[in-house]
Amino acid sequence: MLALSINGRRYEVDADPATPLLWILRDVLHLTGTKFGCGAGQCWSCTVLVDSRARPSCTLPASGAVGKEIVTIEGVAEDHPVKRAWVAEQVPQCGYCQPGQIMRAVSLLRENPAPSREAVRKGMHMNLCRCGTYPRIETAVLRAAREAQP
Amino acid sequence: MSAPREVAVSRPDAALPSPRATGFARGRAAPVGGLSNTWLAVHADGRVTLMFNKLEMGQGTATGQAMIVAEELDVELGAVEVLQADHDPRYNDPVFRMMLTGGSTGIANMIEPLSHAAAAARAMLLEAAARRLGVAASELATEPGVVVHSASGRRIPYGELATAAATLPAPRAVKLKKPELYRYIGKAVRRLDIPPKVDGTAIFGCDVRLPGMLRAALAWSPVYGAKPVAWDKTAALAVPGVHAVLETELGPAVLAATTWAAWRGREALKTRWDPGIQAGLSDESLFAELAANLDKPGIVAKHAGDPAAGAARAVKKVEMTFRQPFLAHAAIEPFNCTIHLKPDEIEIWAPTQYQTGWVDEAMRLTGLPVDRVTLHTALAGGAFGRKAMLDVLRAAVGIAKAQGVGGPPLQVLYDRAEEFRHDFLRPATMARVEAGLDAGGGIGFWRQRNTGASVLAELLPFMLAENGLDFTGVEGSECQDYIVPNLHLEWVRHQTPVPIGFWRSVGHSHNCLVRESVMDELALLAGEDSLEFRLRRLKNPRAKGVLELAAERFGWGRPLPAGRAAGIAYELSFGTYVAHAAEVSLDKSAGKVSVHRVVAAVDCGMAVNPLAVVMQVEGAAIMGLSALLGEEVAFAGGGIATTMFGTAYQMLRMADSPLVMEVHIVESTEACGGAGEPGLPAILPAVTNALRRLTGVRHTILPLTPERLKAVA
Numbered sequence: 001m002l003a004l005s006i007n008g009r010r011y012e013v014d015a016d017p018a019t020p021l022l023w024i025l026r027d028v029l030h031l032t033g034t035k036f037g038c039g040a041g042q043c044w045s046c047t048v049l050v051d052s053r054a055r056p057s058c059t060l061p062a063s064g065a066v067g068k069e070i071v072t073i074e075g076v077a078e079d080h081p082v083k084r085a086w087v088a089e090q091v092p093q094c095g096y097c098q099p100g101q102i103m104r105a106v107s108l109l110r111e112n113p114a115p116s117r118e119a120v121r122k123g124m125h126m127n128l129c130r131c132g133t134y135p136r137i138e139t140a141v142l143r144a145a146r147e148a149q150p
Numbered sequence: 151m152s153a154p155r156e157v158a159v160s161r162p163d164a165a166l167p168s169p170r171a172t173g174f175a176r177g178r179a180a181p182v183g184g185l186s187n188t189w190l191a192v193h194a195d196g197r198v199t200l201m202f203n204k205l206e207m208g209q210g211t212a213t214g215q216a217m218i219v220a221e222e223l224d225v226e227l228g229a230v231e232v233l234q235a236d237h238d239p240r241y242n243d244p245v246f247r248m249m250l251t252g253g254s255t256g257i258a259n260m261i262e263p264l265s266h267a268a269a270a271a272r273a274m275l276l277e278a279a280a281r282r283l284g285v286a287a288s289e290l291a292t293e294p295g296v297v298v299h300s301a302s303g304r305r306i307p308y309g310e311l312a313t314a315a316a317t318l319p320a321p322r323a324v325k326l327k328k329p330e331l332y333r334y335i336g337k338a339v340r341r342l343d344i345p346p347k348v349d350g351t352a353i354f355g356c357d358v359r360l361p362g363m364l365r366a367a368l369a370w371s372p373v374y375g376a377k378p379v380a381w382d383k384t385a386a387l388a389v390p391g392v393h394a395v396l397e398t399e400l401g402p403a404v405l406a407a408t409t410w411a412a413w414r415g416r417e418a419l420k421t422r423w424d425p426g427i428q429a430g431l432s433d434e435s436l437f438a439e440l441a442a443n444l445d446k447p448g449i450v451a452k453h454a455g456d457p458a459a460g461a462a463r464a465v466k467k468v469e470m471t472f473r474q475p476f477l478a479h480a481a482i483e484p485f486n487c488t489i490h491l492k493p494d495e496i497e498i499w500a501p502t503q504y505q506t507g508w509v510d511e512a513m514r515l516t517g518l519p520v521d522r523v524t525l526h527t528a529l530a531g532g533a534f535g536r537k538a539m540l541d542v543l544r545a546a547v548g549i550a551k552a553q554g555v556g557g558p559p560l561q562v563l564y565d566r567a568e569e570f571r572h573d574f575l576r577p578a579t580m581a582r583v584e585a586g587l588d589a590g591g592g593i594g595f596w597r598q599r600n601t602g603a604s605v606l607a608e609l610l611p612f613m614l615a616e617n618g619l620d621f622t623g624v625e626g627s628e629c630q631d632y633i634v635p636n637l638h639l640e641w642v643r644h645q646t647p648v649p650i651g652f653w654r655s656v657g658h659s660h661n662c663l664v665r666e667s668v669m670d671e672l673a674l675l676a677g678e679d680s681l682e683f684r685l686r687r688l689k690n691p692r693a694k695g696v697l698e699l700a701a702e703r704f705g706w707g708r709p710l711p712a713g714r715a716a717g718i719a720y721e722l723s724f725g726t727y728v729a730h731a732a733e734v735s736l737d738k739s740a741g742k743v744s745v746h747r748v749v750a751a752v753d754c755g756m757a758v759n760p761l762a763v764v765m766q767v768e769g770a771a772i773m774g775l776s777a778l779l780g781e782e783v784a785f786a787g788g789g790i791a792t793t794m795f796g797t798a799y800q801m802l803r804m805a806d807s808p809l810v811m812e813v814h815i816v817e818s819t820e821a822c823g824g825a826g827e828p829g830l831p832a833i834l835p836a837v838t839n840a841l842r843r844l845t846g847v848r849h850t851i852l853p854l855t856p857e858r859l860k861a862v863a
Contacts, residue, residue, distance in 0.1 A: 016390040016411070023410035027365065032357035033350025035531065036409070037482045038566040042795040045482050073350035086348045090162035090340060090761065093769055094208030095347030096354055096483045096531025121805045128795060130482050130532045131208045132772025134807040136162075136765075 002062050006031070007075030017063035022046045024062045025072060033073035033099050043128040047100040048072050054107035056100075073099035082106050085144035093131035101127045105141045114145055153698040154753070157336065157815040159760045165338035169216035169230040184312030185274060187320065188240050189267040190219055192275065196295065196309030198223065199231045203241040203260070204251040205503050206234075207530035207537070208769070209826045210341045210762035211256035217334040217758055218261055222268035222327060224292040225308070227334055232342060237505040237525035249505035252538055252652060254724035254824020257758050261822055269324035271315075278315035279306050329756070329819055338761035343529070355501030355528040358488045362558040364393060366549045367412035369401045369419050372571060373789030374647040375427030378402060381419040389415040396552040403549045405560070413565055428647050429788040436785060437473065440580040440644055443601035444471070448640030449617050451624040460595025460636030464586030466675040470668060472583075472850045474660045475782035477576035477653055478792065478799060483531020484564035485542045491550040491557070495522040501530030503538040507609065511540045515547040534773075535652030538609060539574050567793035574609075574651025575783055577602040577644065581627070581664045591676055593634045593687060596668075598627055600661065601642040603650045618643065626661035626831070630722050631690035632669070648785075654773060655827040658723040662831030663838065666719035667848065670839045680718050680839060681706055692753045693720060695816055696729040699751035703814050704731035714746065717840030721831040725823030726754040727816075730771065730836040732808075736844060741856030745775055745837055747810040750829060755820035763825045764813040770829030771811065776802035778834045780853050800853075 002013045004024070013028055020039075025031040025048070034057060037045030041056040048057045049071035076083060082105045092098045101124065108115065108123040115123065120141045129137070184193040191199045200219050204211045216230040235241045235249075242248055245259040272292060279297035280287040283304060291298050297306045329335070346352040369381065381402045383395045391411025396403045404415035461467070487500035496516055502508050505525055512523045530537050546562040553560070564572070579602035588594030604620040606613045614620055623641040653659060673683035681701050688694050697720050701707075710716060713735050720729040733747040750767050757763045780800030784791040792799050813829075838849045847862045 015408075019408065019410050023408050026357075027408035027410070030359050032353070032359065035354075035483065036356065036563070038795050040566070040794055040796075043482060078349060083348050087340075087344055088163040090165070090344060090765065092208075092344050092347040093210075093765060094481070094483070094530060094532045095343065095352055096481075098347055099350050102348065117809075121807075124804045126803075128482060128801055128803065130480060130534070130773070130801065132769035132776075132802075132807070133765075134772060134802075134804040135768060135811040137804065 002066055004062070004065055004070065005068070006070045007072060013062070015062060017061060019062050020058050021048065021060045021062050021065045021070070022057040025057065031072055031074055035096055035099060037097065037128070043097070044104060044126045045097045045100040047103040047127065049103060049107055052107065052110060054104045073102060076102065076106060080106070081144040081148040082109065085140040085147065089136050089140040089143060091133050091136040091140050093133055097127060097129045101129065101137055105144065108141065109145055109148065113148065115141070117142065153702040154695040155817040156699060157757055157760050157817050159764055159815065160338040162338070162340065162761060165340045165761050166334070167228060168213055168340040168342040169220065169227050169232060170342060185271055185316040187267050187271065189264055190223070190271060192271055192308050192312045194309055194312050196307055197231060198225050198229050199233055201235040201241060202232050203235045203243065203249055204256045205501065205527055205530055205533065205537070206343055207251070207503070207533035209256060209766060210343065210759060212343060213339055213341045214257045214758045214762060215260055215264055216342065217339055218264045219268045221332055221334050222265045223272050224294055226294045227339065229295060234527055236527070237509050242506070250538070251503040252535065254826040254828065258725060258822040258824055261758065265326055266324055269326055270320050273321045273324055274315040274318050275308055275311045277318050278311040282306065282314065335758050336756065336760065339759050341762065352529055354483055354531045355499065356483055356486045356563050358499040358528060358561065360488065360490065360559040363488065364405045364407065364558050364560055365409045365412040366403055366405050366546065366560045366562050367416040368398065368403045368545045368549060368562065369416050369421040370568065370572060371401065371423055371426060373423070373426040373429070373787060374431065376423040376425065379422045379424055381421040383419070385418040385420065386415040389418050395419070396549060398548040398552045400545060400548050403552065405553065409563055426788045431647070431788045432785050436578060436646065436648070439646065440578060440601050443642040443644060444580055444582050444599055446642050448599055448601070448642035449619045451619055451641050452628045452637060452639040455636035457595045457597050457636040457638040460588070461584065461586060461597070463588055464594045465589050467584065467586035468668060468671045468675060469584045470671065470848070470850055472581045472664045474579050474663065474852045476578040476648065477777055477781050478570055478573045478783050479534045479536035479653060480795070480799060480801060481532030481534060481536055484566065484569040485537060486561065486563040487542050487546050488559060488561040489546045489550055490559035491516065491547070491555055493555050495524070497524045498543070499526045499528055500543070501528050501533065501537055503533055507538070507540060508543055511543055512547065515544065534654040536573065539651055541572055566795070570793050570799065571790045574649040576653030576659060577605065577650050579660045583664060583668050585668050585672060587672060587676055593632060593672060595636040596629060596634045597638045599640045599642065600624055600627055601644055603644040603646050603648060605650055605652055605656060608650060622657035624661065625657035626665060626721060626723065629665065631688050631693040633687050633689055654770065655723055655830040658721055658831040659777070662719070662721040663834045666832065666835035667838060667850065670835070670842060671848065684720065692727045693722060696720060696727045696751040696753050699814055699816060700729040700731045700749050703751065703812060704749040706731060715840045715844035717836045717838065717843065719832040719835035719839060721828065723828045723831060725821070726752060726825065726828035728752050728767065728828045728832050730832040732833065732836040732840050734837055734840040734844065736841060736859065738860070741859035743779060743837065743841065743854055743859065745808045748808045748833065749812045751814045751816065752829065753816035753818055754823040754825055754828070755818050756822050757815050758822065760815050763815055766825045767813045767829030768811050770827065771833045772802055772807055774830040774833035775837070778837055778852060778854060780855070782853050
């Protein structure tokens with residue numbers, strides 16, 4: 001049994017500890033907001049927060065998530081500045097990579113609450129978007145940073 | 151220069167709020183109760199529902215269709231609820247006569263039936279009100295959701311009239327609203343599919359979860375046409391979570407509790423394959439075949455005037471050969487489907503662009519009649535043409551049949567290597583063009599031969615011409631609206647086992663680069679500016695209009711910072727004119743192009759939701775840049791060698807996307823054109839034309855890898 005803490009809830013999961021966290025989320029717990037894209041950490045569509053740091057869940061064995069606080073797209077509040085900015089700037093097209101983009105943006109702003117344009121473009125670099133929403137992602141992260149300031 | 155008037159597009163945060171979120175697979179028939187026709191219903195409780203017959207893959211079509219209904223029915227946009235229609239021939243696209251999402255037609259083909267259905271419903275509500283009030287319908291008017299008799303001040307909500315209206319005959323002819331009275335069409339409206347895509351609740355095909363569902367993985371041939379020779383069933387069954395190993399017609403398959411376990415089980419099979427049908431197939435062999443095709447006579451696609459005489463008279467000539475690679479769709483969501491095969495029916499959930507083709511194929515594979523096949527359409531995490539194909543359905547049904555009828559539901563989701571290896575690619579192409587200027591500076595002749603594999607042959611072979619011509623091989627090469635009196639155009643089909651499919655903007659994705667590169671070389675020969683050369687030789691005012699608008703907003707002709715240059719290009723595709731202007735620089739030592747600024751102008755006729763049009767053109771331009779700068783599928787040993795994003799298949803990432811990306815829309819009341827694809831083709835030549843002006847080098851081989859840029863710089 002693996003004891004996992006996801007979005008503030010404790011789960012006991014009966015699974016092969018080598019299973020990537022992504023597949024525990026999607027196929028065991030049915031938290032399908034986290035997406036599969038490549039399985040090799042190349043597209044970051046599966047990004048979750050592990051103790052507040054963004055990382056791809058497709059290459060993280062479930063055993064490595066034990067004792068850590070995991071946050072997925074479902075665990076980010078509806079009124080979080082990043083989610084609000086994503087709607088305000090009308091970012092998604094197909095939308096599939098966007099949970100990963102949002103999770104990366106949440107962690108980026110935690111590390112750097114007032115990023116420059118360049119810092120956003122570099123910070124979001126690992127997250128692929130095939131629809132080409134990069135200009136809107138950039139604008140949305142900068143908006144979220146602005147609106148999160150007290 | 152006088153650029154056409156531009157549509158003012160509000161900032162997205164100031165855009166009108168969207169209609170209500172789309173439901174998922176809410177049944178086969180139109181909603182019951184109140185007044186309904188094929189496309190919409192006005193319920194007795196006042197709700198309005200629209201049956202959405204397309205796949206939402208990022209284009210925002212559902213929002214546009216809801217706007218059309220709200221406009222002609224005269225209801226608030228927020229009152230319209232969009233339901234995803236299951237497969238049913240009654241929801242066929244009236245132009246395709248199929249349920250098919252493709253060719254950038256989700257609005258263009260549907261605006262007429264939806265407008266008429268909504269206007270007919272409104273007329274019936276007016277007539278029902280006239281009978282109830284004992285007045286002539288002509289004395290009545292509507293306000294959103296209400297019939298109003300202004301003489302008496304009486305008001306009746308639509309919901310109260312819906313049941314009575316349903317008993318009236320549908321009007322034979324309806325009058326549509328005048329465009330100047332539009333409340334929604336032409337205004338920026340936020341997309342209804344965005345909130346669930348932001349909060350994580352949107353259900354894509356691979357997110358479908360059914361009780362008792364197992365995951366299935368098929369061991370496919372890694373190369374074209376190979377048959378499995380041996381596999382290790384015991385090793386696969388030893389993988390935790392694996393339930394069974396089955397033998398299908400396509401190869402061995404693994405059933406498991408999770409996707410991960412199914413993939414691990416498939417790996418453990420260590421399936422051995424025979425060498426397949428063309429073990430020597432490689433990058434070199436494929437491009438050698440294409441190069442050889444350029445020396446063969448082709449099917450004549452267009453012949454006008456006297457090209458030989460034109461060539462003899464030409465005072466300046468150019469001859470160029472182009473080579474463009476095979477491209478993968480590389481949607482981030484791999485193809486997938488979920489099926490439940492029962493003794494006398496099959497139920498399918500899939501992110502498919504081609505519901506009619508899927509149902510026909512399911513009938514063929516199972517022997518079931520049409521009314522025993524249910525197909526629910528889920529959201530697609532990117533499609534770009536890939537998700538029109540039938541391969542994943544064949545895999546899933548094959549596995550379900552091997553499992554035996556009556557088993558649990560199955561989901562097949564490709565892993566990334568499978569998604570690359572079994573893609574139906576954008577064909578690699580070569581083209582040779584000879585063209586020249588006559589003594590008066592006109593384009594005196596143009597001779598072109600294109601070669602590439604057929605796009606239509608796999609899925610839509612009935613669209614091939616009688617002489618075998620695949621029009622997608624030459625679309626755009628006929629010189630569009632340029633004045634070219636003496637023209638000869640041929641196409642040579644590349645016979646190859648590589649599976650070929652539709653890739654965003656199809657033939658335009660490679661033919662535009664060829665035409666607009668040659669035009670730019672002719673401009674140089676003529677000693678003219680790129681923009682002026684085009685404006686003088688184009689006859690269509692809409693083509694000129696997008697070039698003028700892009701040039702004006704770009705500041706064409708204004709000095710640029712040192713080390714930078716500008717390029718411009720245009721394409722007409724899917725009924726829409728798009729011009730791109732780009733500002734670029736080149737780091738010669740690194741072999742790296744930077745595209746600093748892209749300004750696009752679009753004339754898609756009437757833009758139903760200009761915000762959606764802007765988003766599509768932004769995204770298409772970035773996908774075009776991605777293809778130009780890095781994408782190329784590699785082959786080795788008889789199949790596809792590319793199996794991963796990153797260094798193997800290089801897609802544009804954020805840090806390399808343009809710092810400035812502007813899209814301007816021409817104000818127009820012309821018929822709706824497409825929006826999803828037309829924004830892609832012209833960005834490629836806009837950038838290579840800029841590089842030509844910057845470095846003197848004409849790039850004719852794609853992609854523009856660092857090696858290629860360094861080699862010629």
